[in-house]
Amino acid sequence: MKKAPSPAGRKRRRAVPFAVKSERLSPLLSISYRWFVRMAAAGLIGLALLIVLLLYLRTQALPVASISQTSEMLDLQGNVIDTFHTGENRRSVSLADxxxxxxxxxxxxxxxxxxxxxxxxxxxxxxxxxxxxxxxxxxxxxxxxxxxxxxxxxxxxxxxxxxxxxxxxxxxxxxxxxxxxxxxxxxxxxxxxxxxxxxxxxxxxxxxxxxxxxxxxxxxxxxxxxxxxxxxxxxxxxxxxxxxxxxxxxxxxxxxxxxxxxxxxxxxxELLHFRKPGEDAEEGFAPYFRDYVRSVAIERLGIDERLLNEGGIRIYTTLDPVAQRAAEEAVNAGIPDKSEQQAALVAIDPRNGYIKAMVGGRDYQTNQYNRVFADSRQPGSSFKPILYLTALAEGGMTPVTRFKSEPTTFTYDEGRKTYKPRNFNDKYAHDYIDMRQAIASSDNIYAVNTIMSVGPEKVIGTARKLGIDSPMQPVPSLALGTFPVSPFEMASAFGTLAAGGKHAEPVAILRIEDRKGNILYEAEPKVEQVVDAAHAYVLTSLMESVFDNGGTGYRVSAAIKRPVAGKTGTTATDAWLVGYTPELATAVWVGYDKGRTITPTEAHRAAPIFASFMEKALEAVPPKLFPMPDGVVSVYIDPASGKLADATCPEKRLETFVRGTEPTETCGGHETGGDTPDAGGQDTAPAAERRRSWLDQLRRWWRD
Structure with missing residues (x-):
């Protein structure tokens, strides 16, 4: 039986293993320590490298991100009428928006x-x-x-x-x-x-x-x-x-x-109200105008096409949405659906040149050709106001200058050439008529007599002042509008008359901003007095007769409830009505793209389109008289002689003249059946003359 070890022995025997273990653990602890140190060092190095990397990245620029932005075109009221983008429709806004x-x-x-x-x-x-x-x-x-x-x-x-x-x-x-x-x-x-x-x-x-x-x-x-x-x-x-x-x-x-x-x-x-796929409130609205603005931005103003499509720019235009809708409705209603006849309408604010409405054709989806700028259309008699303005300003003629309306052969080019114009349907007065009668009835004989008196070179000069750049030749037929011009040019020229002789260069783009609101382009108004205001006013007064009884625009006069001046024009292939109020000058053309002959019915479609458009476009604008400038006088004349009317004249007309050109000789010598009232008594003139007299009196009151 073994003897139990003493406590001291047990202690000695236990001490040996601990010593052995200590010796065995030392290398392990040393290795762990070295491993820890190395790992700590590696961590510090890694941290240092990370800091260096972060500092490096902070100094480096990020790649340039090509983020396209949708560009917008806006009308005069700030409504978006078109967007431009190349696949990515994007409009950036701030977080607050x-x-x-x-x-x-x-x-x-x-x-x-x-x-x-x-x-x-x-x-x-x-x-x-x-x-x-x-x-x-x-x-x-x-x-x-x-x-x-x-x-x-x-x-x-x-x-x-x-x-x-x-x-x-x-x-x-x-x-x-x-x-x-x-x-x-x-x-x-x-x-x-x-x-x-x-x-x-x-x-x-x-x-x-x-x-x-x-x-x-x-x-x-x-x-x-x-x-x-x-x-x-x-x-x-x-x-x-x-x-x-x-x-x-x-x-x-x-x-x-x-x-x-x-x-x-x-x-x-909640029931959500989605926009229908592809639905756009203004899709198809003013497509010809939108194309025109795009071309102006790129070709005239130098806006890069990529910037237009991807740069998020905003183009602020002159388009009046009310006028544009009125224009599209008038054109659509003015020509039967099944007809192949085309139409164009452009309206310009004569006071500043703003293009308010533009319709370049009846169906943009089928044909994108903008007829507003077609320079192959003869304006016909709608060109005559430019002739008569020249006659008033430079030809020494007045509203009572008379020529005989009858078949006439004219010679020119030193007698080597002849020209024999005809009136529409060969209708002649076979008597002397004055300028007001000639404009109202669109008498061609009177017009050619006028151009032969003042000279065609001067007429071309006037056309250039009014903004017409199309080629013209100084020949007698120029008086009848035989040289093509565009509806755009005609609207601009008539706008000069509406503005009292001040020509405002037509403008479609008011301002272009980049995506940050910086202005890339801003229009500068270009308004110049190119014609004497008194002459422009007298011509405007004469052109109002077109809508009086007997005038070529009389059949639509009831649809126009405001003072308006204008001129019709008809050729074998084209029909026009170009006219204006103080706020809007409009050219309407109807015809066929291939120059096909138009029927009388087709020729009569321009005037109703003009009348419908003007009334709808100006519906919210109170009727205004054309402002009478200084240097204009109105006197009663005898229509038969062109002289001042006296108490013996059976008929009289209140006529407008540039001061100093009014007649001074009294007609006299008329047989009367009793006392004839003077200008201050009861007017016995026809209804159209009474209407004009009343308007002239109202104008004088307005001016005073």
């Missing part, structure tokens, strides 16, 4: 910890991994908004390690260079919402026809769900998926305390 609901919905579903992380959300990665593991799928992603922005701005969506590494680098740089709000703003303007709409502003307009700042909670939740998969969550492609996604987002917002559960339920139940 985005509905808070849209921002919250985006954060709730895409990056709930956006304001708490530095570009990478490790908690989000872990949470997404758990969700995906639970559902055994890639149901939930973990990319932050900053990562998505880096990918969308600078990279493709290929799944490679190189792309992921670049994405991480760009994410860090974005977080260093921009504030959280700036990153969020960039994201909201960059993300794709399907159907060509990039950014929340374009999406709000495309789906709901409103700006992003007006989006409701329900609308915001609907839009926030689309970027995850536009093909699956667009309400225009799959409403069930879109509503399910909307519900998910609303619940996420409620879970995160952004809204209450009750708000979420109400928003989900």
């Amino acid at each position: 985005i509905s808070p609901y849209a921002v919250q919905a985006t954060l709730a579903i895409e990056d709930r910890r956006f304001y708490d992380h530095n570009g990478f959300d490790l908690r989000g990665v872990a949470r997404a991994a758990l969700v995906n593991l639970e559902h055994l799928s890639n149901k939930q992603g973990a990319s932050t908004l900053t990562q998505q922005l880096a990918r969308n701005l600078y990279l493709t969506h290929e799944k490679t390690w190189t792309r992921k590494l670049k994405e991480a680098v760009y994410t860090v740089q974005l977080e260093m260079k921009y504030s959280k709000d700036e990153i969020l703003n960039l994201y909201m303007n960059q993300i794709y919402y399907g159907h060509g709409a990039y950014g929340i502003e374009a999406a709000a307009d495309y789906y709901f026809g409103k700006p992003a700042k007006e989006l409701t909670l329900a609308e915001s939740a609907m839009l926030a769900g689309i970027p995850k998969g536009p093909k699956y969550y667009s309400p225009f492609l799959d409403m069930k998926n879109a509503k399910d996604r909307q519900r998910t987002i609303l619940l996420a917002m409620a879970e995160q305390g952004m809204i209450t559960r009750e708000q979420a339920d109400r928003a989900y139940a």
